[in-house]
Amino acid sequence: MAKQKTLFEQLKSSEQQDSESEISGFSSKSLRIFGLISIVILIGFMFPNQRAINENGEDVRQVNTGVLWMNESIKAEFPFSILRPESEIEADKKVILSSTPYVSTEYAMAKAEADKNLVALIDACDGNSVNTQSELSDKIKTVLEAMPMQAKSTISQLLSKNKNEILNEFYEKKPLISINGSYLTDTVYIRTGTRVDIPMSKSFFSDSIQLDKYIGNLFGDRLQMQLMEKVESMLFELMIPRYVISKELSQELKQGRLTSIPTTLGIVRAGEILIRKGERFDRLSALKVQSYVNNRTNTDTNSYSWLILIGSIGHAFLILSMMVLYVYFIRPAIYANQQQLFGLFGIILVAPVLAWITVYVNSLYPMEYGVIVPALSMLIAIVFDSRTAFYSTVVMALLIAGVRGSDYSVGLAMMIGGMVAAYSVRDIQSRTQIFASIAYVFLGISLSILSVGAERSLGWNEMLPQLIVAGINAVFSPIFTFAVLYVLERVFPVTTDLKLDEYDSLEHPLLIEMNEKAPGTFQHTMTIARLAESAALSIHANALLAKVGALYHDIGKIPKSEYFVENQINIDNKHDHLSPKKSASIIKEHVIDGIELAREYKLPQRIIDFIPMHHGTMLVKHFYAKALEKSQTGEGPTIVNEDDYRYIGPKPNTRETGILMLADAAEAIVRLQQAESKEDIETILDGLVNERMLDGQFDECPLTMAEINEIKESFVKNLLGMRHHRVSYKEIPEQS
Numbered sequence: 001m002a003k004q005k006t007l008f009e010q011l012k013s014s015e016q017q018d019s020e021s022e023i024s025g026f027s028s029k030s031l032r033i034f035g036l037i038s039i040v041i042l043i044g045f046m047f048p049n050q051r052a053i054n055e056n057g058e059d060v061r062q063v064n065t066g067v068l069w070m071n072e073s074i075k076a077e078f079p080f081s082i083l084r085p086e087s088e089i090e091a092d093k094k095v096i097l098s099s100t101p102y103v104s105t106e107y108a109m110a111k112a113e114a115d116k117n118l119v120a121l122i123d124a125c126d127g128n129s130v131n132t133q134s135e136l137s138d139k140i141k142t143v144l145e146a147m148p149m150q151a152k153s154t155i156s157q158l159l160s161k162n163k164n165e166i167l168n169e170f171y172e173k174k175p176l177i178s179i180n181g182s183y184l185t186d187t188v189y190i191r192t193g194t195r196v197d198i199p200m201s202k203s204f205f206s207d208s209i210q211l212d213k214y215i216g217n218l219f220g221d222r223l224q225m226q227l228m229e230k231v232e233s234m235l236f237e238l239m240i241p242r243y244v245i246s247k248e249l250s251q252e253l254k255q256g257r258l259t260s261i262p263t264t265l266g267i268v269r270a271g272e273i274l275i276r277k278g279e280r281f282d283r284l285s286a287l288k289v290q291s292y293v294n295n296r297t298n299t300d301t302n303s304y305s306w307l308i309l310i311g312s313i314g315h316a317f318l319i320l321s322m323m324v325l326y327v328y329f330i331r332p333a334i335y336a337n338q339q340q341l342f343g344l345f346g347i348i349l350v351a352p353v354l355a356w357i358t359v360y361v362n363s364l365y366p367m368e369y370g371v372i373v374p375a376l377s378m379l380i381a382i383v384f385d386s387r388t389a390f391y392s393t394v395v396m397a398l399l400i401a402g403v404r405g406s407d408y409s410v411g412l413a414m415m416i417g418g419m420v421a422a423y424s425v426r427d428i429q430s431r432t433q434i435f436a437s438i439a440y441v442f443l444g445i446s447l448s449i450l451s452v453g454a455e456r457s458l459g460w461n462e463m464l465p466q467l468i469v470a471g472i473n474a475v476f477s478p479i480f481t482f483a484v485l486y487v488l489e490r491v492f493p494v495t496t497d498l499k500l501d502e503y504d505s506l507e508h509p510l511l512i513e514m515n516e517k518a519p520g521t522f523q524h525t526m527t528i529a530r531l532a533e534s535a536a537l538s539i540h541a542n543a544l545l546a547k548v549g550a551l552y553h554d555i556g557k558i559p560k561s562e563y564f565v566e567n568q569i570n571i572d573n574k575h576d577h578l579s580p581k582k583s584a585s586i587i588k589e590h591v592i593d594g595i596e597l598a599r600e601y602k603l604p605q606r607i608i609d610f611i612p613m614h615h616g617t618m619l620v621k622h623f624y625a626k627a628l629e630k631s632q633t634g635e636g637p638t639i640v641n642e643d644d645y646r647y648i649g650p651k652p653n654t655r656e657t658g659i660l661m662l663a664d665a666a667e668a669i670v671r672l673q674q675a676e677s678k679e680d681i682e683t684i685l686d687g688l689v690n691e692r693m694l695d696g697q698f699d700e701c702p703l704t705m706a707e708i709n710e711i712k713e714s715f716v717k718n719l720l721g722m723r724h725h726r727v728s729y730k731e732i733p734e735q736s
Contacts, residue, residue, distance in 0.1 A: 035342055044316040045313075065282055065283050069278070072277055072359045072360055073405050075271060075405040076273075076274060080291060084263055100185070102245045102250045104190055107240065110176075118166070121136065121238060125144065125152035126152075147227065154223060162218055176243070178245050180208060184205070187201060275288070320348075339492075352402075352403045358370070358371065369413060369473060372473060373415075377417075378477065382485065413444075413449055425437060438477075441473070442470060445474065493605055495604035503603070520568075520569065521558075531550075553610045563587070581627060584620040584623040587620050591647060595612065613651065616652060616692075627645065662688070666685055681715070686712075
């Protein structure tokens with residue numbers, strides 16, 4: 001048989017039935033999963049994908065060093081090489097072509113052939129050898145035939161006398177090379193048989209100019225100028241160079257050096273930020289962007305885009321999964337409440353959306369530092385709690401950094417600013433306290449900006465705009481938080497501590513009415529409020545919620561105050577004339593009446609929860625025992641149904657409602673038994689705690705045994721203080 005819903009559960013479910021039943025085909029769990037996946041995919045699409053470059057790419061191609069980039073940040077979709085400018089490559093080529101040494105090869109037989117040629121010339125000049133003349137070219141023979149005999153005799157004499165010296169000079173001391181020295185590079189390579197190039201200075205060689213000079217000195221003025229030119233021409237032809245410049249080898253060396261010219265400056269990995277909005281181009285960033293455009297034009301990026309999109313969704317999933325795991329395991333009440341869950345993730349979603357907008361907004365100021373993470377963090381801290389706000393701030397900061405293309409500096413600034421903002425309102429008691437967080441937020445963001453700026457050697461001209469936007473953010477965030485809270489509290493069923501603070505007043509009509517119609521209950525309420533607040537403080541629970549909940553937990557006694565013993569002053573106990581079952585029914589009705597009164601006065605649900613939960617499903621013990629007694633004596637029904645004597649519930653499901661259950665029972669029992677000593681009070685508290693634990697009243701309550709012990713110690717201290725002894729003062733005797 002299905003468990004019957006309590007009246008309180010029926011009252012609550014009546015408000016939620018319509019919205020949940022109208023979700024066609026979706027269970028609550030399915031809707032949560034669908035909603036969270038949708039948020040992940042939406043944020044994934046915000047991550048950088050194919051929006052790095054302008055559609056035509058013209059502005060990017062024309063970037064220059066020193067230009068301020070005010071468009072969206074550019075992120076590489078795929079890896080590519082950073083191309084060097086063509087002008088630099090051409091300049092390197094010119095240097096290589098002009099400086100690459102010539103490569104020469106040695107002609108080992110050059111000296112022998114030169115010797116043979118000189119002998120042939122000498123013999124030809126003497127006219128006594130026909131065989132050797134055959135070694136001479138026709139050109140030389142023609143010159144000799146036209147030359148006077150005296151000139152030929154002079155040539156024969158000088159060459160015969162200096163032949164060996166000439167050969168030693170141009171083949172041993174300074175070997176003759178086949179090219180004019182003015183065209184030689186400073187170094188000339190001599191290629192050996194093992195393909196090893198031996199570098200030699202060009203001063204090591206002699207050339208045709210030096211040969212002409214040597215011949216000129218040798219012949220002096222013995223020949224006419226015209227004849228000297230003919231002699232020099234003949235000797236240069238006959239003197240075979242020992243080293244011959246190889247055009248092929250020289251070209252091969254040049255080509256090898258040309259191909260070794262670096263055409264790139266490095267590699268850019270996929271996902272790397274090429275230029276951020278608001279940064280100035282330096283040489284490297286300009287080359288990166290220009291190379292990216294060239295590569296993007298020649299590359300099919302479809303596969304890269306899909307890969308990046310999948311990676312972006314995975315990135316968003318990993319970040320948001322931290323928050324999902326947090327609410328699922330640490331804040332299950334938020335996960336179980338569909339409105340709270342999507343409200344929380346809706347607030348978180350605002351951060352990446354704003355970050356995404358800053359990527360597209362052209363502004364002279366760094367608008368990314370204006371993302372209102374501090375306001376969102378304060379909002380979460382006030383609506384939920386500070387721990388949830390800390391987790392949410394980390395998640396929002398990571399999402400902002402991701403959406404802006406791994407913008408770590410902005411992510412860090414938003415994380416610090418959001419955390420100090422959440423910390424500044426962790427125990428907020430007044431709406432004006434929100435504005436005290438302005439200084440904290442500005443300090444947090446500013447320290448981050450200055451630290452990162454110093455690390456990156458940024459100047460004041462770059463950091464000052466960031467600080468200005470951070471200051472605007474710090475001022476705007478509290479105002480925005482105040483405005484949103486005002487709307488949330490009046491449009492949605494959201495009760496913040498600020499709203500609770502408005503009910504922490506004895507001037508509330510319900511408390512005034514209670515004081516007038518149920519004064520005993522009013523005094524009991526004041527005592528319970530002090531006990532609950534003190535106990536909540538001792539375990540770091542929400543002391544304001546515990547106190548306000550205690551103030552209104554017994555408002556249901558107002559309509560029938562005379563049926564409750566604390567209000568029966570100088571009147572008979574009405575229960576003496578009622579059956580135990582009827583009396584129990586009247587006692588239990590104060591919970592139902594309390595819920596109805598609370599709804600009539602529009603009390604927040606967080607306060608209403610205390611009305612049924614402070615009794616849970618406990619027995620109305622006195623009348624249940626009385627019914628059993630009458631059953632045994634035959635004065636009442638023989639069968640006593642225990643359910644008729646149990647409160648409607650539900651059981652406490654928060655630490656604060658658990659505290660109130662213990663405080664309500666502790667005050668009543670201690671007052672009833674008139675316990676005076678610490679030991680007596682401790683014994684009473686141990687008994688009532690054990691009784692409620694055995695009855696399963698704390699099965700749904702997150703209180704731990706350590707916290708329950710802290711609560712008991714707080715109760716003992718406060719109850720002893722309330723029951724302190726006073727000195728009996730003597731009266732002054734009347735004088736006769």
